[in-house]
Amino acid sequence: MSHASTLQVLGRDTPRQDGVAKVTGREKYASDMSLPGMLVARVLKSPHPHARVKSIDTRGVSDPQAVTLTPQEVPGIRFCPRLVSTPEATYKDWRVLTDKPRYVGEPVAAVAAESEEAAQRALEAMRVEYEPLAAVYDAFASMEEGAEPIHDVIELNDQALKVERNVACQMEAREGDPEEGFKAAAHVVERTYRTSRRYHAQLETKSVLVRPEPGGGVTIWSTTQTLHNTRILIHEIFGIPMGRIRVVKVPLGGSFGSSIQVNTVVPIAVALALKSRRPVKLSLTREEDLHDHCSYQMVFRLKLGADSDGKLVAGHLDAWLDIGGHQVQAYPLLGCVVGWWVSLYRLPHKSYVGKAVYTNKVPSCAFRGYGNPQITWAVETLMDELAEKAGVDPLDFRLMNYIGKGDLFWGQGPTVKSIIQSCGVEEILSRGSEMIDWYNRPKAGSQRGRYRRGVGMGRGYHTSSAGAPVPGTVVDFGGAMVKLNEDGTFDYVSAMMDHGGGTMDANAKIVAEELGVPIHKVNIVNADTGTTVYDVCTHASRGIYSGGGAALKVARQVKDKIRENAARLLDAYPHALKFRYDPERDQAVIYAEGVSGRELTFKELAYAMRHKNLGTVAAVDSYRQPSCPPHFTGYFVEVEVDTWTGRVRPLRVVAGADIGTVINPKLAAGQVHGGFAQGWSMVVNEDLPHDPATGDLLNRGFLADYKVPTTRDMPNLDDFTVFFTDTYEPTGPFGAKGIGEGALNPVAGAVANAVQNALGVRFYDLPITKDMILAAVGGKEGQA
Amino acid sequence: MKVTMTVNGRARTFDVEPNRLLLNLLREDLDLTGAKYGCGMGECGACTVLLDGEPVMACMTLAVDCEGATIETVEGLSSGEALHPIQEAFIEEGAVQCGFCTPGFIMATKALLGESPEPTEPEIREYLKGNICRCTGYVNIVKAVQRAAEALR
Numbered sequence: 001m002s003h004a005s006t007l008q009v010l011g012r013d014t015p016r017q018d019g020v021a022k023v024t025g026r027e028k029y030a031s032d033m034s035l036p037g038m039l040v041a042r043v044l045k046s047p048h049p050h051a052r053v054k055s056i057d058t059r060g061v062s063d064p065q066a067v068t069l070t071p072q073e074v075p076g077i078r079f080c081p082r083l084v085s086t087p088e089a090t091y092k093d094w095r096v097l098t099d100k101p102r103y104v105g106e107p108v109a110a111v112a113a114e115s116e117e118a119a120q121r122a123l124e125a126m127r128v129e130y131e132p133l134a135a136v137y138d139a140f141a142s143m144e145e146g147a148e149p150i151h152d153v154i155e156l157n158d159q160a161l162k163v164e165r166n167v168a169c170q171m172e173a174r175e176g177d178p179e180e181g182f183k184a185a186a187h188v189v190e191r192t193y194r195t196s197r198r199y200h201a202q203l204e205t206k207s208v209l210v211r212p213e214p215g216g217g218v219t220i221w222s223t224t225q226t227l228h229n230t231r232i233l234i235h236e237i238f239g240i241p242m243g244r245i246r247v248v249k250v251p252l253g254g255s256f257g258s259s260i261q262v263n264t265v266v267p268i269a270v271a272l273a274l275k276s277r278r279p280v281k282l283s284l285t286r287e288e289d290l291h292d293h294c295s296y297q298m299v300f301r302l303k304l305g306a307d308s309d310g311k312l313v314a315g316h317l318d319a320w321l322d323i324g325g326h327q328v329q330a331y332p333l334l335g336c337v338v339g340w341w342v343s344l345y346r347l348p349h350k351s352y353v354g355k356a357v358y359t360n361k362v363p364s365c366a367f368r369g370y371g372n373p374q375i376t377w378a379v380e381t382l383m384d385e386l387a388e389k390a391g392v393d394p395l396d397f398r399l400m401n402y403i404g405k406g407d408l409f410w411g412q413g414p415t416v417k418s419i420i421q422s423c424g425v426e427e428i429l430s431r432g433s434e435m436i437d438w439y440n441r442p443k444a445g446s447q448r449g450r451y452r453r454g455v456g457m458g459r460g461y462h463t464s465s466a467g468a469p470v471p472g473t474v475v476d477f478g479g480a481m482v483k484l485n486e487d488g489t490f491d492y493v494s495a496m497m498d499h500g501g502g503t504m505d506a507n508a509k510i511v512a513e514e515l516g517v518p519i520h521k522v523n524i525v526n527a528d529t530g531t532t533v534y535d536v537c538t539h540a541s542r543g544i545y546s547g548g549g550a551a552l553k554v555a556r557q558v559k560d561k562i563r564e565n566a567a568r569l570l571d572a573y574p575h576a577l578k579f580r581y582d583p584e585r586d587q588a589v590i591y592a593e594g595v596s597g598r599e600l601t602f603k604e605l606a607y608a609m610r611h612k613n614l615g616t617v618a619a620v621d622s623y624r625q626p627s628c629p630p631h632f633t634g635y636f637v638e639v640e641v642d643t644w645t646g647r648v649r650p651l652r653v654v655a656g657a658d659i660g661t662v663i664n665p666k667l668a669a670g671q672v673h674g675g676f677a678q679g680w681s682m683v684v685n686e687d688l689p690h691d692p693a694t695g696d697l698l699n700r701g702f703l704a705d706y707k708v709p710t711t712r713d714m715p716n717l718d719d720f721t722v723f724f725t726d727t728y729e730p731t732g733p734f735g736a737k738g739i740g741e742g743a744l745n746p747v748a749g750a751v752a753n754a755v756q757n758a759l760g761v762r763f764y765d766l767p768i769t770k771d772m773i774l775a776a777v778g779g780k781e782g783q784a
Numbered sequence: 785m786k787v788t789m790t791v792n793g794r795a796r797t798f799d800v801e802p803n804r805l806l807l808n809l810l811r812e813d814l815d816l817t818g819a820k821y822g823c824g825m826g827e828c829g830a831c832t833v834l835l836d837g838e839p840v841m842a843c844m845t846l847a848v849d850c851e852g853a854t855i856e857t858v859e860g861l862s863s864g865e866a867l868h869p870i871q872e873a874f875i876e877e878g879a880v881q882c883g884f885c886t887p888g889f890i891m892a893t894k895a896l897l898g899e900s901p902e903p904t905e906p907e908i909r910e911y912l913k914g915n916i917c918r919c920t921g922y923v924n925i926v927k928a929v930q931r932a933a934e935a936l937r
């Protein structure tokens with residue numbers, strides 16, 4: 001019997017609470033908001049990839065309503081826009097406006113005026129004199145002796161830090177004796193892998209609205225994954241007391257990590273609002289948004305060795321991260337890259353050297369998976385090759401070596417370690433392989449003719465939060481408030497953000513499950529920094545495991561208080577009271593079994609408490625997760641390669657996921673569908689090259705030249721199967737884990753392995769372009 | 785320039801610059817922010833509205849070209865609290881994640897089902913190919929369109 005069978009609310013599809021607002025167009029995103037008397041801002045961005053600003057002349061701005069802002073007018077402090085690590089792991093190299101732009105598009109000045117058009121005209125009337133500097137677009141060239149320094153001095157833990165050879169930060173790790181390990185290995189494969197720079201293409205561009213308040217405070221509505229870190233950063237930059245900074249939750253039009261950090265536009269808009277004493281709105285155009293953020297481009301040199309039985313014995317990884325012009329916490333990413341790698345397969349001996357390198361390109365930030373899709377692609381590709389060398393089926397090879405229940409897990413880096421307590425890897429792989437008929441897939445390279453089919457698989461995981469039994473360098477806790485209203489409904493309040501996956505609904509359902517009421521009895525209340533306790537950020541697929549954990553903790557406290565108060569009113573013992581739901585009255589009931597008349601509905605309880613001045617039943621608390629459970633995923637993908645055009649099509653997808661207890665089945669499957677689309681596109685489409693002649697993006701920021709999948713690029717409904725394993729995470733709320741990032745991480749590996757199976761050719765660069773495929777199959781050969 | 789059009793059933797007259805986009809007119813002058821700005825260049829479909837029943841990208845449509853036209857936006861689809869079957873279907877099938885693409889998809893779906901009440905899956909995919917959704921991978925959206933088609937039959 002499934003563990004889920006006793007659940008009342010969880011595991012069933014329920015309409016999301018924000019659904020009506022979203023389908024009727026009434027949902028107001030940050031970019032939809034406006035205020036009376038508001039000014040509209042535009043940002044003056046550097047046209048140079050690397051330069052010194054010699055002067056900014058605003059005298060040409062004739063509009064008397066226009067308010068300009070230059071680097072001299074903003075606080076001169078260095079900061080890091082992403083605040084999820086302790087100070088010794090947080091490198092600071094940003095300013096609100098820069099006088100030394102380090103990428104094309106870096107904000108140099110800004111202006112706010114009565115309309116967007118007026119602001120743009122004022123912007124064009126400003127004169128900036130630049131002294132161009134040499135620019136570098138490649139991480140390896142950047143590290144060379146004599147390369148132009150991109151940053152001289154940055155800050156770490158309040159100390160100035162000199163940057164050497166444009167290396168932003170680095171990390172090394174080692175366990176066992178890798179050199180000896182490799183000597184003992186019967187089979188060794190070493191390869192170099194290169195990923196692309198991808199753009200999040202979240203559908204809503206970054207946007208912010210700031211209202212200056214009497215008394216020097218500000219209210220902020222912005223695209224963000226973290227209300228509280230936004231408040232902390234604005235406090236740090238402007239010195240405004242935190243109680244006077246109110247950051248209000250607004251729905252996100254997609255994010256995928258792009259708003260983990262406080263967006264560059266936020267402090268600019270705050271400075272303009274403070275200066276103009278008017279509300280200021282600042283929304284990026286799509287072209288500007290493309291110049292604002294992208295994923296990390298990574299180069300890996302990966303080496304794995306296995307013994308003659310097919311057991312992995314040793315591994316070494318060199319990772320170079322091209323981070324662009326600034327750090328958005330590249331240091332914890334170096335920890336995650338090694339963490340993702342070593343937590344996939346058991347490696348008794350291993351070593352790692354990771355370097356994050358500045359280049360004069362758009363700064364990289366977290367993008368769904370935070371490096372995990374990149375390294376998992378490399379590992380899953382190499383695992384196939386190594387299996388082949390060892391003469392083992394790739395699927396069996398994985399089963400022999402994967403890290404699962406009882407093993408040590410440190411996906412979120414060397415300071416976030418815990419033991420895995422639930423694992424559905426075997427179920428994913430056995431059910432998935434059956435559905436795709438794995439063992440009868442074509443032999444690699446055996447096909448001729450124009451169209452060739454291939455089946456590949458890849459597996460992986462992501463963490464659910466960055467929890468652990470002991471603190472490390474990663475900050476991760478959240479909180480919630482639940483209160484009983486006078487009609488027997490509950491309000492659930494949390495600073496957690498919903499990116500669209502239904503996180504807040506899931507957590508409300510956890511509250512409902514614990515309190516024994518249907519979901520329509522729990523309202524998700526919009527909130528802000530003043531009405532919520534701290535929550536670090538909605539990232540790391542922590543929404544349900546951490547946010548739901550907090551909701552459950554608080555709901556239990558509320559339940560205890562209901563018991564105590566009801567006991568007093570019913571003249572009964574609190575621990576003897578029972579709960580049931582009465583559908584006729586649509587009320588939960590607390591009662592003393594067998595004693596007639598000794599019962600109260602939640603509504604009656606709240607009413608009586610009000611009239612007797614007993615107070616509100618409510619609880620608010622913080623919650624730190626004790627563990628960091630991986631949610632596991634596996635993909636089996638069948639592709640068809642057109643060897644005349646180089647086009648690859650997905651024919652069939654089978655995806656399995658171990659997310660513990662499933663809370664919203666359709667939305668959870670939706671995470672897998674969306675994850676597949678992004679991972680697919682990572683292999684066949686997405687890259688953001690820079691033009692070395694200008695330093696600008698080759699596509700100049702136009703979405704027309706950055707293709708993401710459309711309806712026609714995905715497999716048919718019948719050819720896309722998603723299944724969930726029957727697993728239960730003992731440390732999760734009602735057994736639940738995350739899903740958001742694991743849904744993506746193994747896709748690229750599975751697709752790349754399918755292409756290899758179709759063609760008999762392996763690629764080590766992403767994306768696998770049509771040209772690469774045509775070159776590999778020798779053009780004409782396919783036509784024979 | 786004066787331009788008169790019917791927006792969600794109400795006749796309206798505006799005094800607009802010749803370069804005013806329909807999208808900005810709807811969003812800024814009427815606070816109809818259901819139509820979204822996603823790219824401003826016809827690439828994403830987030831701004832899709834119906835012009836005389838045909839789906840158009842409001843970011844590529846000049847307000848002055850709408851003289852005498854009937855414009856429908858997502859806000860006009862349902863009256864009061866009762867949802868249109870397409871809206872119901874999008875919620876029911878989990879086709880709404882962040883929801884930023886949703887108004888565009890819903891309006892495009894309305895046009896599709898007006899033209900072809902029983903579309904096949906390839907027809908649905910072909911018709912909606914100009915609307916980008918970065919969240920859903922389109923599976924639940926295609927299901928929602930099928931469900932809406934059934935409900936409207």
Ligand code: FES
Nearest residue numbers: 822823824829843
């Ligand atoms: S905003 Fe109109 S198509 Fe993208």
Ligand code: FES
Nearest residue numbers: 882885917918919
């Ligand atoms: S639901 Fe987010 S873009 Fe479609």
